[in-house]
Amino acid sequence: MPPRKQQSSPQDHTARLAHLAAEIKFRREKAGLSRERFGKLASVGATTIASYETGHRPLNAQFVLRADEILDAEGALTREWERLAADEHPADTEFSWFIELEKQSTAIRAFENAFVPGLLQTEAYARGGHVP
Template sequence: MEERERAAEGEAVSDAGAGALPDAEFGVALLHVFGQQLKLCRVRAGMDRARFGSLTGYSASTIASFEQGRRIPPPKFIDRADEVLDAGGVLKAGKEVVAQAQYPAFFRSAARLEAEAVELCVYDTYIVNGLLQTEEYTRAVLSMRRPLLDQDTIEQRAAARVARQEIFNRWPAPLLSFVMEETVVKRRLGGRAVQRGQLEQILLIGQKRNVEIQIMPLDREDNAGVDGPFTLLTRQGGDQFGYMEAQGKSTLVTDRNEVRALAARYGIIRAQALTPRESLAYIEKLLEEL
């Protein structure tokens, strides 16, 4: 069995472990366990939350949120906390647990690949991709889910999407390409103010040297994306994977021929869309009209 297939199998097995609890409860439980470990280490070190927070750059209330599993601790905080509390690597070892907890089960395999990607190509047809979303847009979208998500789950997933956006700060910088249908940026999910903030964020990210954002106009008579949204992820060394998601279910594509077909399709979609320069000009025009 090839390494890429073994990796995919391992990810699937890991995700299957979430089945013992409903997905939202599984994530909350993992964060709660880590929070208790953090609190025990802090108490053992003889520090109150205010002192600990001052040494790690967070308020006492934020520390309480970390310890109670209501907020996701960022990796840099975990590293610093391990040093400040002299935890001997115990907290650092929990970073993978936290990384698992912050995503719904169906997305965890893709999240691992995304974190390692040197190139990412995304085609979206209905909503703005999570990597480009503002917190306000994310909360609006998650609040529309049916059945309803509880507020803790909404906050947890919103924080997770913000954490994923660290990909824009990585170095060496990965190559990132986003193509989205025109309806994606015109849809007023969350209201006018949320749409404005989202368009401004797309415009800002689109100006990064390693990012290309393109709009597929509604008046195109040819569109190779009629089969729906998908993502292509390329790891160091050239291994490429496809990812598709719908209705809370996902498919991780590892077969080389299927991935090659997705890559060819994406190339055609990019050629049919507006150029990156034209697309940013279009976003600016939409902002002026709001």
């Protein structure tokens, strides 16, 4: 009987994604490209590049393929992306990256467009008065 392929845990998968993002950053810096220049070549903004590199935004196949081309990685980045996709944990969803970030978070920031939260309220607003 052939050996069973051992699936990686969601944490391993997240670590491998982080490694791929770090590899892209390393190759970008080695190529002497700023985030702005690399972003223009990849058709994304510099802030998006920063988000990919820091793990605040998940990588996607289109970006990894484009990065591989721009950085002359000879398919190394694309092959790693394909391995990650093939080894994706079955419990992962398209939001698993968010769940991992949430586990590591130290602060929560909220945007409220329907009301003024807590400390910013005037007494009249808090008591139900109308705000001019």
